[in-house]
Amino acid sequence: MTTFADFDAYVRAREREYIDELKTLIRQPTVSAQGIGIPETARIVLDRAKKRGGIAAEALTVDGGPPTIVGETGRGDRTLLVYNHYDVxxxxxxxxxxxxxxxxxxxDGFLYGRGVSDNKGNLMARxxxxxxxxxxxxxxxxxxxxLYEGEEESGSAHLAAFVARHGERLRADGCIWEAGYKDAAGRPTISCGLKGIAYVELRVRGANKDAHSSLATIVPNPAWRLVWALATLKNGADQITIDGFMGAVRPPTAADRALLEGLPFDEEGMLRIHGITRFVRGLRGY
Structure with missing residues (x-):
């Protein structure tokens, strides 16, 4: 009977082949924010998806966006969606x-290059x-x-339109995101939740044309109004002061805290890495 020991032995025997395959992908620059190497990398990824993964895949575009690669392989009652991005x-x-x-x-036993970790290495490993x-x-x-996209590092501007148009091809019982992680002790982790992002856009209207600096004493400068407005978004204790902004935030439960307290976290190391002397709001022990 085949076991995972056989799986591991197979991987070890092909370690050099697998690493060289990743190196080929790393050598191709793929900087989405600068429009560098996107179609070239998409062709490499599509080829590897077909030949290495045995995936019936194709590259599609929507609204002038970069190639997004979709496809499937295997059979069964359950479907797993794997998301990665090939830009860096x-x-x-x-x-x-x-x-x-x-x-x-x-x-020293590590591979260095842009995209080894985020996210070409993860894509190829799968x-x-x-x-x-x-x-x-x-x-x-x-x-x-x-689902492999090519503009994650620049905001995934076309992803929503792609999903709206090709959503049926992405239906699944579960999804694996771009990477797996380990904690400070090297133990693999499973995330039960993620921190989101909320954007606040401030707009100010002033004079109907650019004004010379000599008029600063009589023509209001919208830039200063933005500075003053920005100063009202947080108070001196680093607390957000926008009405209703924190209304849906749930504090951690006792069970959450018990799990968090069991996780290793090197506070001094984190401070040192980032060159800071304190965390936001002076928090410690979290």
Whole structure:
């Protein structure tokens, strides 16, 4: 009977092949914020999805956006959607890299390069996991669908339109997001919730044309009104003061706190990494 020991042995035997495959992807710059290398990378990812993952995949676009790769493989009553993105952040500042960001380098047992962690490495690891599973265990016991986008690092501007147009191809019983994580002790983690983002946009209207600085004494400057407005969004204790903004926020339960207290967290290390002397609101022990 095939076991996961066989799976592990298969992966170890092909470790160099898998790493070299990732290196090929890392060498292709894919900076969505600058429009660099998006179609080229999409072609590489589509090829790997088909050949390594055995996925019936295609690249689609909506409203002039970058190629988004969708497809599926396997069979079964349950469907798992796998989300990843193939674009990366700009590599600046370049002088802080020990080796060029798009020249993947192995050093002390680690692979360094832009996208190794976020998110090309995760994308390839999942395709390679499908390959290894099929080779050692047989056909997948469920259907896997994939969604690979190319502008996550610049705001996913076309993702909502893509989902609205192709939502049926993304239906699933569950979804694996872009990466898996470990805590400070190296233990794999499962996230039970995520911190969201809420945007507040402030607009101020002033004069109907640019005014010379000599008129600063008589023509109101909208920039100052924004400065004063910004100062009202939080008080001196770092608390948000927008009416109703915190209304739906639920405090952690006793059970939540018990779980959180069991997680390792190096406070001094976090302060040191970020070059700060205190956390927001002076909080400690969380």
């Amino acid at each position: 952040q700009p590599p600046d500042p370049l002088d802080e890299w020990e080796t060029p960001p798009f020249e993947p380098t192995e050093r 395709l390679q996991a499908i390959d290894a599973y099929r080779a050692t265990m047989g056909e997948l016991p469920l259907r896997i669908r994939v």
